[in-house]
Amino acid sequence: MSSKPAADNPKTLFSTQDIVLDSGYQGIDAASWKSLFKQAKEAHLEQFIADLFAGKPVNNSENRPAIHSALRNLDRTPVLVNGKDVMPDVAQVWHRIEALCNKWVGVTDVIHIGIGGSDFGPRLAIEALAHVPDIESRGMRMHFLANIDTAELNRILQRALPHSTKVIIVSKSFTTLETTMNARAVVKWLKNNGLTDSQVSKSLFAVTANVPAAEAFGIDQDHIYPFWDWVGGRYSVWSAVGLPIALQYGFDTFKKFLAGAQAMDQHFKSAPLEDNIPVIMALSLLYQQEKHNIKSYAVIPYADALDWFPKWLQQLDMESNGKSVDRDGKPVKFSCPVVFGSSGSNAQHSYFQLLHQGTEIIPIDFIAVREPMSHLPEAKEHHRILLSNCLAQAQALANGKKTDNPNNTYPGKRPSNLLILPKLNAFYLGALLALYENRTAALGALWNINSFDQPGVELGKVLAKPIEAALKNGGSVHADSGIDEVTAARINLFNQ
Ligand code: F6P
Numbered sequence: 001m002s003s004k005p006a007a008d009n010p011k012t013l014f015s016t017q018d019i020v021l022d023s024g025y026q027g028i029d030a031a032s033w034k035s036l037f038k039q040a041k042e043a044h045l046e047q048f049i050a051d052l053f054a055g056k057p058v059n060n061s062e063n064r065p066a067i068h069s070a071l072r073n074l075d076r077t078p079v080l081v082n083g084k085d086v087m088p089d090v091a092q093v094w095h096r097i098e099a100l101c102n103k104w105v106g107v108t109d110v111i112h113i114g115i116g117g118s119d120f121g122p123r124l125a126i127e128a129l130a131h132v133p134d135i136e137s138r139g140m141r142m143h144f145l146a147n148i149d150t151a152e153l154n155r156i157l158q159r160a161l162p163h164s165t166k167v168i169i170v171s172k173s174f175t176t177l178e179t180t181m182n183a184r185a186v187v188k189w190l191k192n193n194g195l196t197d198s199q200v201s202k203s204l205f206a207v208t209a210n211v212p213a214a215e216a217f218g219i220d221q222d223h224i225y226p227f228w229d230w231v232g233g234r235y236s237v238w239s240a241v242g243l244p245i246a247l248q249y250g251f252d253t254f255k256k257f258l259a260g261a262q263a264m265d266q267h268f269k270s271a272p273l274e275d276n277i278p279v280i281m282a283l284s285l286l287y288q289q290e291k292h293n294i295k296s297y298a299v300i301p302y303a304d305a306l307d308w309f310p311k312w313l314q315q316l317d318m319e320s321n322g323k324s325v326d327r328d329g330k331p332v333k334f335s336c337p338v339v340f341g342s343s344g345s346n347a348q349h350s351y352f353q354l355l356h357q358g359t360e361i362i363p364i365d366f367i368a369v370r371e372p373m374s375h376l377p378e379a380k381e382h383h384r385i386l387l388s389n390c391l392a393q394a395q396a397l398a399n400g401k402k403t404d405n406p407n408n409t410y411p412g413k414r415p416s417n418l419l420i421l422p423k424l425n426a427f428y429l430g431a432l433l434a435l436y437e438n439r440t441a442a443l444g445a446l447w448n449i450n451s452f453d454q455p456g457v458e459l460g461k462v463l464a465k466p467i468e469a470a471l472k473n474g475g476s477v478h479a480d481s482g483i484d485e486v487t488a489a490r491i492n493l494f495n496q
Helices: 030-042 045-053 069-073 087-103 118-130 150-159 177-192 197-203 211-217 240-249 251-270 277-292 311-321 353-355 379-399 428-448 455-473 487-493
Strands: 012-016 019-025 109-113 141-145 165-170 204-209 225-228 298-301 338-340 364-369 416-421
Touching: 012 251, 019 177, 019 277, 019 428, 030 045, 045 251, 045 428, 069 087, 069 251, 069 428, 087 109, 087 211, 087 225, 087 240, 087 251, 087 379, 087 428, 087 455, 109 177, 118 240, 118 311, 118 428, 141 150, 150 177, 165 197, 165 240, 177 197, 197 204, 204 211, 204 240, 211 225, 225 240, 225 379, 251 277, 251 428, 298 311, 298 379, 311 338, 311 428, 353 379, 364 379, 379 416, 416 428, 416 455, 455 487
Parallel strands: 109 141, 109 165, 165 204, 204 225, 298 338, 298 364, 364 416
Antiparallel strands: 012 019, 019 416
């Protein structure tokens, strides 16, 4: 890998909407890029992208489209699912979200109950936009309740003021145990704090693709914000799942978030493969995987506001593509590497030692933001130092350093991307998330993996049931059909 462009060096700078991708440290020469684009064509990537946006059933195991792009289709051009235009339903939910933003006065606390895809997106957006200097916040305390562990619940219930709290229960299926149990606990807390049944009803809202289950839970019909089975949970922040963004920062900000994602969709849909940022990022990961057999990659946003981004990306990538069989049930040679990361420069003081000198090559996506994230007098100088650290790490990883002392030698040739956002605001946050969603989908197409189902999460949920019963009953447990010997012994440790 060279720090200087070689004669045959291919294009390394790509841009859309003033977002820049610099792949200069990928170490991929022009001939390799040529064969990568050939590989993409042979994998019918262009056809896949067209099918994805056209609402074809790209989720083949569940025979469904994955048309989350309709949720950010602000132009409302018709999007057909089974011959029906979904845009009127989508737009109706937008109107209802906007109306709700105007209605909520005097709300001090919002408890957003949901997990996985019903949690990460809004949590990330609320956190990220809180750091944006020019964004107006309505100042509600936004609490995110995901874990069944009562620590989170306890912390929230100690802070929230029950009489001015609104509760949003978010679950695509409305059957997720963590979510329904936490919701029941919060309802109990409201009642224990003297709210009448009618006051509780006024406080409860739901966002779901299973409206009957939300009604059965006791949520008023006009407090239920639907989304649809063609939206995967991890792709759902663009639906009413993103309500907290609109409620806290205003509907216009939510629209800007959608607009950024829509702009990235346009780019992904229409840019040739050779200029297409999500495709370039997918192909460069594929190259590193095929060349170096990489097992993991890191994403390091040099922006504290994006500290939740790697966690959001972990679900997006690993739940989508962490599979060992392809669309036809055949074993795959490669699938999703482990993704990890956290914000820089903090990350430098944690696991960067391994990134520089460990035995494995771990590609990195560095994300930098041009503008400082505050108006403090120190902001410019701190930001300069933040950026210089980001650039220096990439250079050190790429070029390494040879010394006579092996301990002080850096092997170099460690690939990275640099993604530059002009600033962090709702538009660019939306664009960033959609960029990675599209990159994940492109990778799935290249590996011939269905990125839109998650059958691997079911088994553990099923096995938890008899274990929970055994923990509840107490006493000594023996292995049986649902519980093996090791687990029976472990249950006995807890039951002692
Ligand atoms: O972890 C499995 C999963 O189904 C995720 O795909 C999803 O985001 C999460 O659980 C929550 O599901 P739901 O929104 O249906 O409660």
